[in-house]
Amino acid sequence: MSFMLTPQIHIYTESTPNPHSMKFVFNVELLPEGMSFDYTQPADGLTKEKNSPLAVALFGFEFVSRVFITTNFITLTKTESAAWEDELFGIKQYLKQYFAEKRPVFVLPDAVINEEGVSDTEIIGKIKQVLEEYVRPAVESDGGAISFHSFDEASGQVKVLLQGSCSGCPSSQMTLKAGIETLMTRMIPEVKEVVAEGV
Numbered sequence: 001m002s003f004m005l006t007p008q009i010h011i012y013t014e015s016t017p018n019p020h021s022m023k024f025v026f027n028v029e030l031l032p033e034g035m036s037f038d039y040t041q042p043a044d045g046l047t048k049e050k051n052s053p054l055a056v057a058l059f060g061f062e063f064v065s066r067v068f069i070t071t072n073f074i075t076l077t078k079t080e081s082a083a084w085e086d087e088l089f090g091i092k093q094y095l096k097q098y099f100a101e102k103r104p105v106f107v108l109p110d111a112v113i114n115e116e117g118v119s120d121t122e123i124i125g126k127i128k129q130v131l132e133e134y135v136r137p138a139v140e141s142d143g144g145a146i147s148f149h150s151f152d153e154a155s156g157q158v159k160v161l162l163q164g165s166c167s168g169c170p171s172s173q174m175t176l177k178a179g180i181e182t183l184m185t186r187m188i189p190e191v192k193e194v195v196a197e198g199v
Contacts, residue, residue, distance in 0.1 A: 016143035021165030023143030068164035156192030
């Protein structure tokens with residue numbers, strides 16, 4: 001008699017600097033390293049580029065206002081009226097059941113997962129390297145994500161996208177200016193300012 005062992009799913013939670021967001025960390029990979037998807041409404045999870053049955057299902061909980069999924073964690077943002085202590089147990093049980101039933105996290109076309117970027121200029125390559133090596137690990141530890149959006153050579157302005165718990169976090173602007181901008185301008189003289197896109 002033979003049987004297949006499936007990895008036991010372990011989930012633990014971490015609070016984030018944003019009191020409305022909670023990080024759910026998994027012992028399995030949800031997405032390849034460096035990828036992330038941010039959902040602000042259930043319809044976002046139905047688009048071809050970031051189709052996620054799990055994200056849509058999580059919006060079924062009335063208190064969920066945002067879902068962010070990356071390599072090995074999901075950050076949920078709640079409505080102001082909900083309290084995490086009332087909701088955590090139910091969400092963790094739901095997630096464990098979801099994975100035990102081997103339901104899909106994503107239904108993505110291969111092109112989205114394997115997309116190759118166009119070649120970057122030398123400065124953009126340096127900006128992305130600083131974000132990847134120095135900034136991303138710290139931001140992920142707080143339940144969020146940061147990614148390069150654009151660089152204006154004339155003004156020296158770098159635009160970044162903040163996702164997960166960083167979206168709407170009261171301290172994200174201070175971190176962006178006092179931490180990320182200071183680091184970036186010291187390491188790359190061509191960079192004069194770092195701003196968040198869409199904030």
